[in-house]
Amino acid sequence: MHYSGSRPVKITRQLREDLLNQNGYAPIQVTICWQGHRKRVSSGEVCRPAHWNPESREVNFVRGNFSADINKRLADINYAAVSALNLASTERRLLPAEELLAAVNGIVRPAAAVAAPVAEQPAAAGTPTRMIGTPEARGWYDEWVEEQAAKMSKKTKRLTSKNTIRAYRSTQHRLQAYEEYRQAPLQFADMTLTSFYQPFCAYVLDHLGKELNTFGKYMSHLNTFLRWCDIEQDLPVHRHYRKFTAPEEYIGVDALSDAELLAIAALRFRDPELQPLLLEGYAAQCQAQADFFRKRGKQQYTTSSPSVESPGFALFVQRIELARDKFLQCCYLGVSISDADTMPRTTARNQVIEWRRGKSGNACYIPYFDDDIFKPVALAAKYAGQTPLFVPCCYDVNEMLKVIARLIDLTRLNLSTKIGRKTFVTIKLFQGVPQRMVMMATGHSTEASFNRYVGVDLLKLLEQFKRHSPAQKAA
Numbered sequence: 183m184h185y186s187g188s189r190p191v192k193i194t195r196q197l198r199e200d201l202l203n204q205n206g207y208a209p210i211q212v213t214i215c216w217q218g219h220r221k222r223v224s225s226g227e228v229c230r231p232a233h234w235n236p237e238s239r240e241v242n243f244v245r246g247n248f249s250a251d252i253n254k255r256l257a258d259i260n261y262a263a264v265s266a267l268n269l270a271s272t273e274r275r276l277l278p279a280e281e282l283l284a285a286v287n288g289i290v291r292p293a294a295a296v297a298a299p300v301a302e303q304p305a306a307a308g309t310p311t312r313m314i315g316t317p318e319a320r321g322w323y324d325e326w327v328e329e330q331a332a333k334m335s336k337k338t339k340r341l342t343s344k345n346t347i348r349a350y351r352s353t354q355h356r357l358q359a360y361e362e363y364r365q366a367p368l369q370f371a372d373m374t375l376t377s378f379y380q381p382f383c384a385y386v387l388d389h390l391g392k393e394l395n396t397f398g399k400y401m402s403h404l405n406t407f408l409r410w411c412d413i414e415q416d417l418p419v420h421r422h423y424r425k426f427t428a429p430e431e432y433i434g435v436d437a438l439s440d441a442e443l444l445a446i447a448a449l450r451f452r453d454p455e456l457q458p459l460l461l462e463g464y465a466a467q468c469q470a471q472a473d474f475f476r477k478r479g480k481q482q483y484t485t486s487s488p489s490v491e492s493p494g495f496a497l498f499v500q501r502i503e504l505a506r507d508k509f510l511q512c513c514y515l516g517v518s519i520s521d522a523d524t525m526p527r528t529t530a531r532n533q534v535i536e537w538r539r540g541k542s543g544n545a546c547y548i549p550y551f552d553d554d555i556f557k558p559v560a561l562a563a564k565y566a567g568q569t570p571l572f573v574p575c576c577y578d579v580n581e582m583l584k585v586i587a588r589l590i591d592l593t594r595l596n597l598s599t600k601i602g603r604k605t606f607v608t609i610k611l612f613q614g615v616p617q618r619m620v621m622m623a624t625g626h627s628t629e630a631s632f633n634r635y636v637g638v639d640l641l642k643l644l645e646q647f648k649r650h651s652p653a654q655k656a657a
Contacts, residue, residue, distance in 0.1 A: 191216040191267050193260050195239040199231050201409065201424075206230055209413055210256070214263050214286070219279055223286055224414035225259060227252045248336050258289045313368050314357045322417070323354050326407050335543075343541070353403040360385055373408060374422040394431050402428040436595040437608040437636075440555050443513055445590045446506060447557070451499050456589060457490050463585035464488050464498045504574060505582030507561060511573045512602025514558040515548050516610075516624045519579065519599040525572045527562050537625075544625035555609060607635040 192215040199208045207228040214221050229241045229252060240256065241249040266285040270277035315321020327350045330342050360382060361367050372378050379401075386397040405426055411417040438446075451460065465488040488495065511522045521540055535548040552559045562572055576582070580598045587597040595601065603624065610620045617632070626632035 191264060193263060195225070195256060197229070197231060197234045197236075198413065201413065202231075203228070208234075209409075210252070211413060212256070212259055212286075214282065216263075216267055216282070217276055219282075221279055221283065222413075222416055223259075223283065224410075225252075225256055226414070227255055251336065255289060259286055262286050262289050313370055314354060314361065316358065322411055322415070323357075323407060326410050327351065327354070329410075340540075349399070350403055353400050356386075356400055357404070363389070370411065370417055370419045373420040373426075375425060379422075379426050394429055398428040398430045401426055436601055437604040438513070438601060440609050440612075442590065442592060443555060443605060443609070446586060447510055449506060449586070449589060451503050451506075459589055460499060460502070460585070461488060461490055461495070463502070463588070464492075464495050467498065467581075468494075501576065501578070502582045502585055504576045505579040506586055507564065507573050508576045508579050509583060509586075509597075509599060509602055510561055511558070512599050513605045514556045514561060515572075516603050516606030516620075517546075517548075518603055522573070522599075523571070523575045526570050527566070527572050530562075539625040542625060542627070544627055546623060546625040548623045555613075556606075604635045607632070611636065 194213045196211045196213065197208050198211050202208050208231055210225045210227045210229065212223050212225050214223070229247065229249075233242050233244050233247050233249070235242050240253045241247065243249045262285045263282060266282050267277050270281070310320050310322045310325060312319060312321040313323065315324045327347060330350065331347050333342050334340065335342075357368065363385060364381070368378070382400075383397060386392045386400065387394065405423065405428060408419050408423040408426075412419040412423070449456070468488050508519075508522060511517070511525075512519060515522070515525075515535065517525065517537070518539075518541070521537070524540065525535075525537060530550045533549065533551045535546070535550045537546045537548060538544065539546060549556075550558055565571075565573055568574065583597045583599070587593070607620055607624060610623070611617065617629075621627075621629075621632050624632065624635065626635075
């Protein structure tokens with residue numbers, strides 16, 4: 183028990199093992215009792231139950247678990263609460279709950295506290311009254327998204343990615359559309375299996391015709407939001423939200439076959455037979471540029487009739503070749519385009535590239551030697567002395583890949599840089615490389631996340647079935 187002058191304040195900590203996430207981490211809750219009040223707040227920290235010390239109510243040191251940072255924040259929360267009560271005591275007044283929470287939130291959510299101090303916040307921007315919010319009125323969901331945007335990962339030292347924030351906003355827009363469909367705003371008391379989960383499932387799957395994975399994405403975001411409302415904001419969320427599941431079904435991802443990858447690598451963009459198709463791509467780009475200027479009311483963009491003799495055509499061919507090579511880097515090394523644009527050639531040692539993914543910070547051990555399909559060494563040698571990067575950056579790589587798809591008559595999928603990483607995983611598995619070794623190359627830490635990158639090559643699958651079939655062996 184902590185004391186503040188003559189007025190006692192009791193601060194305890196609880197590890198909410200009943201709220202374990204899928205990675206086995208539980209949130210740390212802080213309970214503050216003072217002057218007849220009791221408030222439960224989230225510390226914003228999580229830890230594994232095996233690392234929690236129930237006697238000291240702190241995190242034991244285990245290499246890599248950030249115990250020093252977590253325990254410091256827990257101590258700072260105690261200090262902020264006691265300091266707020268001491269200040270109220272010296273002024274001979276009772277400490278309201280709002281003032282105590284403001285002091286604690288300055289530790290738990292410092293970015294939000296700096297951006298909008300409670301003492302200077304205008305009355306119009308008060309506590310949200312709606313759960314989801316509307317374009318005209320802020321809701322608790324808006325508060326949650328802004329807090330997520332200000333969060334920094336302890337592992338990567340980066341803020342939440344813009345793509346993740348856009349996904350959260352997409353879920354908010356879907357929930358707002360559902361409110362219009364049901365003609366009533368969503369309330370925290372509505373978060374039950376019968377009042378919300380089942381009707382919303384029917385709305386997404388039957389009314390909108392979306393896939394099960396889309397519904398699972400919405401529920402995953404909503405679960406995280408409702409847990410924040412329940413644990414950190416102490417809002418009256420119906421306890422049934424803990425039973426909401428985020429279903430997911432495996433569907434084959436888009437990946438190139440080895441024949442398609444070899445066809446892309448074999449393209450010679452200066453061959454006469456490719457010039458007509460390249461000229462079509464160049465003409466389409468010129469037209470897109472003209473439309474761009476026209477829609478913005480700027481001076482008419484004019485150009486002569488595109489031809490292979492046009493100065494811009496030679497530059498177009500150079501860019502499309504660079505885009506092809508940047509895509510091959512993603513395929514050969516199994517990296518995302520963001521990692522490919524920052525990877526220097528000096529990372530290769532002893533036929534292995536040691537690299538940490540920018541998104542997760544996980545270590546990757548990528549094979550660096552040429553075989554019949556993957557030729558990263560030859561690709562790097564092509565740009566030796568031109569750039570410190572493995573392959574120079576290409577700002578319009580996905581636009582150029584649309585032209586490359588037409589060159590090899592690839593119509594079954596939309597060719598983009600996302601296909602590169604999936605192609606690496608799929609072909610390596612069909613080559614017989616053990617799954618665990620492929621995961622070490624891609625930096626995946628769980629099998630569930632890895633499986634999202636595994637495509638299906640039906641011809642290779644049939645070949646493997648025949649190879650293990652007794653009747654086929656006899657034939």
